[in-house]
Each structure stands twice: as C-alpha cells, then as structure tokens.
Amino acid sequence: MTTNEIRTKFLEYMKDKGHAIVPSASLVPENDPTTLFTGSGMQPMLRYFLGEQHPLGKRVADSQKCFRSQDIEEVGDNRHTTFFEMLGNWSFGDYFKEEQIKWMWDFLIDELNLNPKNFYTTCFKGNNALGIPRDTFSADLWQKLFAEKGLDVTIGENPEVDGMKEGQHIFYYDESKNWWSRSGKPGGMPEGEPGGPDTEMFYDFDPDLSKQIHAKSKWSSEVCHVNCDCGRFMEIGNNVFMQYKKTANGFAELPQMNVDHGSGLERYAAALRNDPDMLAIDVFDEPRKTIEELSGKNYGANEDETYAFRVILDHLRAATFLIGDGILPGNKDQMYYVRRLIRRAVRFGNKLGINESFTKRVADSYIETYKKEYKVLEEKKDLILSEMEKEESKFRLTLEKGIKEFEKIATKDISGIDAFNLLQSYGFPIELTEELAAERGIKVDRSSFDEAKKKHAEESRTASAGKFKGGLGGDGEIETKYHTATHLLHEALRQVLGEHVLQKGSNITSERLRFDFSFDRKMTDDEKKKVEDIINDVIKQDLPVHREEVTYEEARERGAIGVFDEKYGEKVSIYTVGEPGKRGTAKLFSMEFCGGPHVNSTGELAVGGIHPPDSSQGDKPYRHFVIQKEEAVSAGVRRIKAVLE
Numbered sequence: 150m151t152t153n154e155i156r157t158k159f160l161e162y163m164k165d166k167g168h169a170i171v172p173s174a175s176l177v178p179e180n181d182p183t184t185l186f187t188g189s190g191m192q193p194m195l196r197y198f199l200g201e202q203h204p205l206g207k208r209v210a211d212s213q214k215c216f217r218s219q220d221i222e223e224v225g226d227n228r229h230t231t232f233f234e235m236l237g238n239w240s241f242g243d244y245f246k247e248e249q250i251k252w253m254w255d256f257l258i259d260e261l262n263l264n265p266k267n268f269y270t271t272c273f274k275g276n277n278a279l280g281i282p283r284d285t286f287s288a289d290l291w292q293k294l295f296a297e298k299g300l301d302v303t304i305g306e307n308p309e310v311d312g313m314k315e316g317q318h319i320f321y322y323d324e325s326k327n328w329w330s331r332s333g334k335p336g337g338m339p340e341g342e343p344g345g346p347d348t349e350m351f352y353d354f355d356p357d358l359s360k361q362i363h364a365k366s367k368w369s370s371e372v373c374h375v376n377c378d379c380g381r382f383m384e385i386g387n388n389v390f391m392q393y394k395k396t397a398n399g400f401a402e403l404p405q406m407n408v409d410h411g412s413g414l415e416r417y418a419a420a421l422r423n424d425p426d427m428l429a430i431d432v433f434d435e436p437r438k439t440i441e442e443l444s445g446k447n448y449g450a451n452e453d454e455t456y457a458f459r460v461i462l463d464h465l466r467a468a469t470f471l472i473g474d475g476i477l478p479g480n481k482d483q484m485y486y487v488r489r490l491i492r493r494a495v496r497f498g499n500k501l502g503i504n505e506s507f508t509k510r511v512a513d514s515y516i517e518t519y520k521k522e523y524k525v526l527e528e529k530k531d532l533i534l535s536e537m538e539k540e541e542s543k544f545r546l547t548l549e550k551g552i553k554e555f556e557k558i559a560t561k562d563i564s565g566i567d568a569f570n571l572l573q574s575y576g577f578p579i580e581l582t583e584e585l586a587a588e589r590g591i592k593v594d595r596s597s598f599d600e601a602k603k604k605h606a607e608e609s610r611t612a613s614a615g616k617f618k619g620g621l622g623g624d625g626e627i628e629t630k631y632h633t634a635t636h637l638l639h640e641a642l643r644q645v646l647g648e649h650v651l652q653k654g655s656n657i658t659s660e661r662l663r664f665d666f667s668f669d670r671k672m673t674d675d676e677k678k679k680v681e682d683i684i685n686d687v688i689k690q691d692l693p694v695h696r697e698e699v700t701y702e703e704a705r706e707r708g709a710i711g712v713f714d715e716k717y718g719e720k721v722s723i724y725t726v727g728e729p730g731k732r733g734t735a736k737l738f739s740m741e742f743c744g745g746p747h748v749n750s751t752g753e754l755a756v757g758g759i760h761p762p763d764s765s766q767g768d769k770p771y772r773h774f775v776i777q778k779e780e781a782v783s784a785g786v787r788r789i790k791a792v793l794e
Contacts, residue, residue, distance in 0.1 A: 169205035190237030204720040207243035227426040232467035234414040242405025273346030274321035312372030338395040352420040386412030436514040444501040457497040464490040509534040551575030565597025640739035641683040691752030
C-alpha cells in the first residue's frame, strides 16, 4: 500500500465514522503566537477544544502538513524528518476513549493488516498527588482487543526499570511519557491550560534487535522497552484524551471530553513495509533516484553517504512544501529556515560529489510525487523551482570560499568574532559553522558570537533566537483591534493597488501590526496616504463587523477573500465589515475567510473615541490608523508596519 493510498484509506475510514474531512492548514500558523510553524495536527484545532464550535461539527479528520524546525539537527538517522504528515481525527465533546481505541485497533489491525504481535501500547499510570487517576479503562480495553485476536497479553507496570516480560504488550508510564498539554507535565501547566492522559501506539520492527544491540553497545547495561532508544520500536500514533483543565486548586474536568488523535503517515508506511527506515518509503523513491543519478552513489551502500542522502531528501522536501505555502528563502523568521534547509542540502550534496545545481531537480521530483494530493505544489511549481535554483546559486558562490576561510581558522576553537565574520562575509549561518566545527572536534564561542551579532545594528535577528511571534500575539483587546485593522488594510491595499494584491502573512502584538502582501514595487507616498485615508474613514463610519458561517460555495459566490491560498471545508467562517452582502455592494467594505477574533464595530479601533476632543491639527484630520513603514520582504512581497494612535 502506497503512502498516498494509506492517507486516502484513513480519511475514508474516518468519513465513514461520521467525521467531516478538512484539508490541511498552511504550514504558516495563523493567529498563533507560540510557534513559527504548524508543527502538529492539533495546532489548528486547539480553540475547538476550549469550547468554540467547529463550523463542520463535532467530528473532524484530516492529514495535516507539519514542520518542526527543532528536528533539523536530528535528521540523518532512519526516523527523523523535519516535514511530515500527521493523520488526525478529533472529537469536540462527542465520542471518547472507547470509540477512539476501537477505531484505532480496527484501522491498524483489520484495515492496514498490521500484525497484532508487533503492536504495543502505553497508558497513563496516574498521579495521586495531583488527583489524576490511572487510565485503567484504556489499558483494559486494549487488552480485550488483543484477546479478540487470540492473544493473551499482560500489562507491564514499570517497563523503564523492569524491562519487558514475555507476553506484555501494554505498559503504564507516568506523565513524562503519557500526558499531553502544550506546556508539558501536569505540574508545570498554567491555570486554564487544557491537557489530559494519552495512550500511545508502537510498532515492533525486530524482536531480536534489542538483543543484538544490547550485546555490543551501551545498551548492554540497560533494559529494553517500547520507549527506549535502541531502535526496535517506533511510536506510530498517539491518542490524547483532553479531559482536564488546570485550576488554582488542581485539576478539574473540562465541560466537554475531547479526543485528539495524531499518527505519522510516514510511520504507518514504514510499519507496513516492516522497515524502520522512513526515508526508504515510496514518497522518497523518485527524489532518491534523482540524487543517485546526480551523485553516482547508491542509497544504503555507505553509512556516511546514506546520512547525506537522508539530509538532502528531508530538507528539500520540507523546503518544497514551505515555498509552496508562501515562505521564500530569506534572513528573517520562517524564511530563515527555508534558506537554512536549502543551504544545508547543498552542503551535503557536495559531500556526495554533486557539484552542479541540483536542488530544483529534487524539488521537481517531489512536486510530481505529491501534486495529486497537494495541487498547490503544481500551481506554484515555477516559483518553487526558481527559488530553489536562486538560493542554491547564491550559496554556491560563497560556499567554496567560506569553507576555505573556515579551514584557516579551524585549527583551534573558533571565536565568536570569527564565526560572525563567516556569517557576514560568506553567508554561513552560525549553525553551519557549529556543524563544521563539531565534525573536526572543536568548539565555537556561541556566546561571543551572539554579542557580536547583537551589536551589529543592521543585521536582523535570526529566527533561531526564539523571539518571533507569528500571527496574533495575544488574545487581548488591543491585539483584537489590530487583527480587525489587518482586514481593513488588506481591503484598502486592494482598492488602491489593485485586486491582485493578497495577504502573505501577518504579525500582531499589542504595540503594532505587521502585514505582508503581494506587490512588486515600493508604494508611493500618495498610495500610502490613500490607504490610510480609506481605513480612517471606515473607522470614522463605525461600521459593524459580522461573523457568519456559510458554505464554501456561498462565500466564494459573495466574493470572500481566502487568505494564504488555503483550502477550506464545506462550511467556513467569514467576517464582513459593513452590512453583510455580496462584494461590491455599497454598504459592504470587506469580507474575508477568518476564524477571528474581531471587534464588534470599526469605531472601536479609534483611540480616544471616534471623535476625540482634539480631533485635528490645523487642516489635518485626526488619524487613528498610521502606516509607520513600508518595505520589501522578498521578491514580490512587501511589508507594512502600522499602529493605531
């Protein structure tokens, strides 16, 4: 069964169980201040666990594109990837543990035909001090399902200490393994944060593997269990039962019991092949062949070369999807990671002896592989390939010179100043310098590098410094006002610059808004003033802001703008400024697909009131919305920073 067939089979299965199937959200999270990227299937769904109603009902399923930048350094082994797809289904106060566990067993064992003898699960052992009971329901149900297949399995109590005994397929772990919340363990959760126990699912690739590894490595003194790192087991899925909320007095049950299930699509494919090498599944076949042709090397023939293959395969797949979602290589925020992925792939290409431009050829292979499921890749093909080629070309111009310069200073530990000069002169990210240094057994003074970089006023901070806030930087009143202001700005830009202008991203804090949009030149002062005047006039009119749930077809028919080129389900949420109607009617100002939040009327954006006491300075009208700066972000993308004052 191919990876695409597994995805289709899962979604059809969940549809038969009453789930609405929604398309993947963008890799760029909207209105989420906690992260640069969409890193899990649950991330776009969080607000529905907290009580907001999903427009498509209480049962939803999808295959979500995910990117985890923190895994870049881990890529190269047989199971880590930065980009992956997460199969997910959710219950927002509908079904709970019994249905979810039975469906997972049925899908994996009966639909995908995984051997139950290779299947293991873990459950939450409870925490009496926190008043959270042991999840005996899940453990007992798993045991019953094994029995129905003729397998008399037992439950292990302390696998990390006692290891695995014959016949044990179900194990209890504490909150370090079998608890989920955004903030980690129960004791560290802030008040109001939701969380709950989970039951995780594992596949055993080789029952004899742990014996082999334990006999000849550090594992000889450690026990083997499903959560160890010996390589025998792989977690393929996780079922979170979101049922608690942290309070001042401990934990209380949420008003609704929720299910959050996520499984790695690629991990399912690896399990079906009974091969733990995720980079050997079918979606990598054509890109892998392309690299083999370019390098003259064979995947799997040499450990170091296979490592390089895996880095290239992962990084260029991730970059292909990120560019497809509108993130171009650059020095700031998400763009920095796209640049780093491509440049790291080029460096490992050099290790394989590839000295010609190759990234666009590998990207083209991915587009062909995924274009049926992700049509945006085919639609953005020219952009993806050109950005790959441009970024590779830039890096190749400096890579050879940079490595020569690195060799000159790599006779001892590298100072922060030298590392910063490599960045400034040769485009070497600090992570690349650190990687090269680690390969030679020397260190880089990261602290003095950070100091040197901070002092360089013209150099923007890298996203890896962890200071970025994406989308809506909070849920307070001021942030909500700025969110509404982005809708007004979007429409005003289209009126002044043309209907081809579309939003490419936003960043909102309590101090200002930042808005990225498609446009190929600098705005004139007159154009900026016209945009300001339109927005301030709308604020002065105090137009109503409405939220509606309508069908996708109706929203498009009425002229709603879809931001970020996202796909939508059968019912969507739209916000209108002005009287609801069809775009172009006199009383309607703007209409966009959006999940909120927004103010009730545009007059709320007026600082000090719609008509403040001192509402003019001479013949200049009072301005509530002010553009502070307009600048280029990347080719074809501009950025506006604005305030309400």
